[in-house]
Amino acid sequence: MKYAIVESGGKQYKAVEGSTIEVDLLDVEAGASVELDQVLLLVEDEKVSVGTPVVKGTKVTTTVVDHVKGPKVTIFKYSPKKRIRVKTGHRQQYTQLKIESIKVE
Numbered sequence: 001m002k003y004a005i006v007e008s009g010g011k012q013y014k015a016v017e018g019s020t021i022e023v024d025l026l027d028v029e030a031g032a033s034v035e036l037d038q039v040l041l042l043v044e045d046e047k048v049s050v051g052t053p054v055v056k057g058t059k060v061t062t063t064v065v066d067h068v069k070g071p072k073v074t075i076f077k078y079s080p081k082k083r084i085r086v087k088t089g090h091r092q093q094y095t096q097l098k099i100e101s102i103k104v105e
Contacts, residue, residue: 001016001043001045002016002017002043002044002045002102003015003016003017003043003102004039004040004041004042004043004055004058004060004102005039005040005041006036006038006039006040006060007036007038007040008023008024008026008036008038009023009024011023011024012040015036015060015062015099015102016099017099017100017101017102018098018099019098019099020065020096020097020098020099021096021097021099022068022070022094022095022096022097023094023095023097024092024093024094024095025067025093025094025095026064026095028064028095029064030064030065030066030067031063031064032063032064033061033062033063033064033100034061034062034063034064034097035059035060035061035062036059036060036062037054037058037059037060038054039051039054039055039058039059039060040053040054040055041055042055042058042102042104044104057104057105058102058103058104058105059102059103059105060099060101060102060103061099061100061101061102061103062097062098062099062100063097063098063100064095064096064097065096065097065098066095066096067093067094067095067096068093068094068095068096069091069092069093069094070091070092070093070094071091072089072090072091073089073090073091073092074087074088074089075087075088075089075090
């Protein structure tokens, strides 16, 4: 099995060829190709390459599937004796990336 640990937006994701991952919103339209070159770890069958801090010459090629919203998070601040009640919500925006290939040069 071949997979890589990549970094995007300060977060780390496990990229397996043919699967999809949700990363923080990227300013790229759907159908475009994106290369992730911050590969921190690469595993090919039993060979493991650990980057210091990145694995040189390795890129993960992806295509943008869609831009989606995450689940709604409700924030409720409550102070009973001061009669303070504040209710807000938030939905994080994500970009779905389909992993096309993991290239080693």
